[in-house]
Amino acid sequence: MKELIDIAFSSVNMVLTILMILLILYWLFTMISGVDFDVDVDVDIDIDMDTDLDVDTDAGIEGGNLDFQDIANTEVNKEDVVGKKRKPLKWWQIVLIYFNFVGLPFMFTFTCWIFIWWLCTVITTSLTSTYNNSLGYIIFLAAILPSLLLTKIFTTPFKGFFKNLNKDGDAPIDLIGRKGTLQSTISGNKLGSAEVIAESNPLSIYVKSLNGEQINYHQKILIIKQSEDKNYYFVQSYND
Secondary structure: OHHHHHHHOOOOOHHHHHHHHHHHHHHHHHHHHOOOOEOOOOOOOOEEEEOOOOOEEEEOOOOOOOEHHHHHOOOOOHHHHHOOOOOOOOHHHHHHHHOOOOOOOHHHHHHHHHHHHHHHHHHHHHHHOOOOOHHHHHHHHHOHHHHHHHHHHHHOOHHHHHHOOOOOOOOOOOOOOOEEEEOOOEOOOOOEEEEEEEOOEEEEEEEEEOOOOOEOOOOEEEEEEEOOOOOOEEEEEOOO
16 A cells, blocks of 8 residues: 555656545536636637537637536537548647647546546556656656557547536526626637526536627626527626
């Protein structure tokens, strides 16, 4: 046991070990308290998608104060990105989408990746006795890509689970006509996030500007209608 602890907290593995401990504490605190952490994240994904119904969709997220799940729950299919796109994606957008950081809760995928990366590094450096020398650092860096590939393989089956997690659960709440607060700046066809209080509970929903006009972060909004695919709502600015 002492040897395992020494390897886990060796100079090569210490960073990932500490990160794993922090992630475990995050999940424990989240499960016990039900608190979700907000972070300032700027993720912008603009994709033109042609479907069999000849519908053009421009999906994006611009973070004002989005939580991890807001980012991750944006459903972008691989076929939509690779096969029929008209706008090229940035390299980091492709990485996020391909390795399931988009399409699944971000913290779920991130935790899986860090754990697999940590496991690969600890096992390899332990077997080769390189956890305290320069070769160990090379193994540490070289394990990034294999761990990402293993993360993709491991997390892909969970897509169906998370997609249907909230379906047929509680009775649907009619949000049309309700007021909310925008959590990211939106304009044109850009998709953003908003918080709405329904039955004394805060709900996070995806929104687009009804007329394409810019609505700023933390501005009050009025929900006008739901999209045909029921994935987001059209909103307009609202002044009390």
